[in-house]
Amino acid sequence: MEVSGTGEHVLVFPYPAQGHMLALLDLTHQLANRGLFITILVTPKNLPMLTTLLSAHPTTIKTLVLPFPSHPSIPPGVENVSDLPFSAFNDMMVALGDLYNPILDWFRNHPSPPVAIVSDLFLGWTHHLACQLGIHRYVFSPTGALGLSVINSLWRFLPKRDDPTNNNSLISFPNIPNCPTFPWWQVSPVYRSYVEGDPTTEFVKDGLRANLASWGVIINSFRELDRVYFDHIKAESGHDRVFAVGPLLPSAKNTTERGGSSSSDVLSWLDTCAAQTVLFVSFGSQFVLTNKQMEEIALGLERSGVKFVWAVKEPTGGHAAEAYGKIPEGFEDRVAGRGLVVRGWVPQVAILNHVSVVALLTHCGWNSIMEALMAGVLMLTWPMSADNFSNAMLLHELKVGIKAYEGAETVPDSAELAQLFRKSVSEETRVERNRATEFAIAATEAVGEGGSSWKDLDQLVLNLSHT
Numbered sequence: 418m419e420v421s422g423t424g425e426h427v428l429v430f431p432y433p434a435q436g437h438m439l440a441l442l443d444l445t446h447q448l449a450n451r452g453l454f455i456t457i458l459v460t461p462k463n464l465p466m467l468t469t470l471l472s473a474h475p476t477t478i479k480t481l482v483l484p485f486p487s488h489p490s491i492p493p494g495v496e497n498v499s500d501l502p503f504s505a506f507n508d509m510m511v512a513l514g515d516l517y518n519p520i521l522d523w524f525r526n527h528p529s530p531p532v533a534i535v536s537d538l539f540l541g542w543t544h545h546l547a548c549q550l551g552i553h554r555y556v557f558s559p560t561g562a563l564g565l566s567v568i569n570s571l572w573r574f575l576p577k578r579d580d581p582t583n584n585n586s587l588i589s590f591p592n593i594p595n596c597p598t599f600p601w602w603q604v605s606p607v608y609r610s611y612v613e614g615d616p617t618t619e620f621v622k623d624g625l626r627a628n629l630a631s632w633g634v635i636i637n638s639f640r641e642l643d644r645v646y647f648d649h650i651k652a653e654s655g656h657d658r659v660f661a662v663g664p665l666l667p668s669a670k671n672t673t674e675r676g677g678s679s680s681s682d683v684l685s686w687l688d689t690c691a692a693q694t695v696l697f698v699s700f701g702s703q704f705v706l707t708n709k710q711m712e713e714i715a716l717g718l719e720r721s722g723v724k725f726v727w728a729v730k731e732p733t734g735g736h737a738a739e740a741y742g743k744i745p746e747g748f749e750d751r752v753a754g755r756g757l758v759v760r761g762w763v764p765q766v767a768i769l770n771h772v773s774v775v776a777l778l779t780h781c782g783w784n785s786i787m788e789a790l791m792a793g794v795l796m797l798t799w800p801m802s803a804d805n806f807s808n809a810m811l812l813h814e815l816k817v818g819i820k821a822y823e824g825a826e827t828v829p830d831s832a833e834l835a836q837l838f839r840k841s842v843s844e845e846t847r848v849e850r851n852r853a854t855e856f857a858i859a860a861t862e863a864v865g866e867g868g869s870s871w872k873d874l875d876q877l878v879l880n881l882s883h884t
């Protein structure tokens with residue numbers, strides 16, 4: 418039996434980027450299951466994201482819908498970063514900061530206001546709000562313990578590169594176990610824009626430093642995966658309230674539900690493929706490939722002879738439509754029967770868990786990694802930006818990932834790719850495939866009854882109930 422909360426009221430505040438939001442909503446589902454009353458704060462356009470969760474918990478989860486505070490760099494009507502370029506991450510943080518007073522008013526007028534705030538790491542200012550209200554704020558990290566360690570160190574120590582004109586200058590983090598080291602261009606773009614003097618980032622910096630002072634830390638990972646980094650965060654924070662509660666799983670039992678109309682086609686096609694023969698290519702919900710990258714990947718898939726599903730993200734507001742996301746002419750006909758191209762959102766979890774799927778070419782976003790690990794799927798790593806580089810580093814360290822490429826601008830070589838694709842479905846990767854299976858078992862145990870993440874969730878609920 419899981420621990421049951423004492424019906425305390427908690428405010429959950431997700432940051433409106435798909436990867437961040439889905440993970441925190443999955444945590445909210447778990448908290449509601451354990452007897453907490455929850456109010457989720459969103460702006461109107463993001464309300465549809467909550468539909469499944471709200472129908473699963475009609476009495477225990479409520480919403481607080483506040484108008485989106487306008488911002489000169491965010492187009493009217495846009496309330497999440499899904500369709501915006503990466504630079505909008507900063508603007509979104511700044512815009513949402515204007516919700517401080519509306520939230521304060523809401524608390525002051527509420528008959529039984531929340532006793533704690535659980536909010537995304539990009540909403541660090543909610544720590545100050547919680548202090549003013551005399552309650553506790555728990556920071557939610559949608560990324561793992563290594564990724565969070567790197568973010569914390571960046572904003573705590575504010576490292577500079579030796580040569581400010583050299584994008585390959587190395588930045589090391591000697592305080593973190595195994596001393597991670599990255600060339601400057603792989604460091605968080607939010608941090609780089611701060612060092613380069615972007616004036617909006619003072620607010621961002623203050624928020625990320627406030628994370629370090631927050632009452633508790635919740636990480637979407639499990640101890641068996643990144644224990645040394647988890648222990649590091651605990652030591653660094655100087656208290657015991659650090660919880661690893663992952664992998665957080667979708668609240669919907671039906672994993673195809675997040676996939677839209679294309680779901681059943683993909684899955685029935687996979688049913689026709691033999692076990693452990695299919696490569697899945699997906700760069701997540703945010704990243705759009707250039708036409709040149711698309712061409713080489715297509716050619717690589719074609720030349721490899723390997724079966725595949727390729728999830729293609731089409732260009733959005735921030736991209737010149739003609740330069741991005743174009744599937745080469747005739748490609749789909751040439752690979753008909755052997756491969757499937759899917760546009761838009763795919764049922765990623767269901768695909769990864771299909772017995773035919775053996776490997777994933779990934780941008781190393783944390784949610785994709787968690788999903789692939791749970792499914793015991795080998796990863797071919799091509800980190801694109803943000804924290805993706807430290808995620809890739811962890812996968813190589815754990816020997817569940819094989820390096821493909823690095824960097825959003827890199828154009829791969831189709832012949833090299835074809836070879837890597839063939840290798841990924843062959844016996845040559847037996848060691849990594851076995852490791853992936855071991856981690857799938859460990860992840861399943863962690864979230865199962867009595868597992869490490871299960872116990873941390875219990876402790877978290879007890880903490881939230883005794884504030």
Ligand SMILES: *[C@@H]1O[C@H](CO)[C@@H](O)[C@H](O)[C@H]1NC(C)=O
Nearest residue numbers: 433434435462463466497499
């Ligand atoms: C982002 O907003 C659009 C509409 O503006 C909506 O369709 C989409 O579901 C939202 N996505 C996320 C991740 O919030």
Ligand SMILES: *[C@@H]1O[C@H](CO)[C@@H](O)[C@H](O)[C@H]1NC(C)=O
Nearest residue numbers: 581582583584585601602609
């Ligand atoms: C370093 O990277 C920045 C941002 O991507 C770019 O504007 C600049 O031209 C690069 N500098 C060099 C010397 O390559």
Ligand SMILES: *[C@@H]1O[C@H](CO)[C@@H](O)[C@H](O)[C@H]1NC(C)=O
Nearest residue numbers: 671672673674675677680681
């Ligand atoms: C799962 O959801 C998909 C898409 O909504 C639907 O087509 C399918 O029938 C559902 N499967 C089950 C087992 O409920």
Ligand SMILES: *[C@@H]1O[C@H](CO)[C@@H](O)[C@H](O)[C@H]1NC(C)=O
Nearest residue numbers: 560703704782783803804805
């Ligand atoms: C990985 O990169 C994507 C964009 O490519 C970004 O949305 C995400 O926040 C990054 N970090 C993690 C930890 O997933």
Ligand SMILES: *[C@@H]1O[C@H](CO)[C@@H](O)[C@H](O)[C@H]1NC(C)=O
Nearest residue numbers: 657658659876877879880883
């Ligand atoms: C809160 O969690 C910590 C860490 O797991 C635990 O030591 C402590 O007993 C918990 N506090 C309460 C009040 O449950």
